Amino acid sequence: MRKTFRKILRGEHSFQEDNHSGYQHHIGKISEVWKGKNHDDYGILRLYRLLIITALFFFPGVLIDEIFKFKNYITRKLIVELYVLLKTLFPLIILVNGWYVYPFVCYLNVYLLIETYLYLFSKIFLEYQHFKVSNKRTLLMLVFNFIESGLSFAVVYMSGDYMNVDMEYIDAIYFSFVTSATVGYGDIHPVTHFGKIISTIQIFCSISFFVLFFNFFSGKAHQTNAQ
Structure with a gap:
């Protein structure tokens, strides 16, 4: 049973252990951005890139x-996927059980x-190249991220009491x-300042999903034309 389960998740892939340190690897990423030699890596963009890569250091990933x-x-990739799935389920569990009444x-x-x-x-902002056509895993994770985002904002x-x-x-x-x-039917809408601010933030944040989806498919079209 265990072998069958591993076969389903891993297929025929076989990887050697590489003693990869999460903190050292991320510090290396920060160093790469700090030493960035890209021709347009300066000013506000450079500060923003440094902010993003440094901030990620303080999160569970x-x-x-x-x-x-x-x-x-x-195995590490599968663990990360499990973490993403748990993050997607977490706000749904909060909603179903009414735990949104607890501030923590x-x-x-x-x-x-x-x-x-x-x-x-x-x-x-940290990857200039298009997604590879074979990188469908990233696209699938984006779908889960989108679901997580919607459920988390619902929490x-x-x-x-922010709505009408x-x-x-x-x-x-x-x-x-x-x-x-960004549809906005109007049947439910925020009536408090906080509700309006959160809704506005959600709209702007959701644009990032559209950018990434467009980037994926435009990259796929670009590689198809190149062939």
């Missing part, structure tokens, strides 16, 4: 990489959401994804 540094490459839970939800958006911004909306109606968690999820898609 790097810690997970450090904890499992003695595992092989594919809401703060933790926002903390993990910030990590997700820092990761997305790193994909935009924020449920944590207070009394919402159930289904209403909050609906409003959150409508806002992410």
Whole structure:
């Protein structure tokens, strides 16, 4: 049974352990940005790139990489995927169980959401090349990130009376994804300053998903034309 499960997840791939340290690897990334020799890496862009790569150092993703540094490459990737799935489920669990009434839970939800958006911004501002056609895993992770984002903002909306109606968690999820898609039906809308600010932030943050999806498919079209 265990072999079958490993076969499903890993296929025929075989990787050697490389003693990869999460903290050392990330410090190396910070150093690369600090020594950046790209022709347009200066000014505000350079400061923003340094801010993103440094901020990621203080989130669980790097810690997970450090904890499992003695595992092989594919095992670490699978652990990261599990972490992404758990992050996607976490806000849904909060909503279903009504835990949004607890401030600590809401703060933790926002903390993990910030990590997700820092990761997305790193994909935009720390990688100049198009995604590879074969990198469908990244695209799939983006889908989970998008779902996590919508659910996490729904938790924020449920944590207070910010809307024109009394919402159930289904209403909050609906409003959150409508806002992410920048549709705006108008049946539910924020009436407080905080609600309006959060909705505005969500719209701007959601643009990063559209940028990355467009980048993926435009990169695929570019490589197809090159062939």
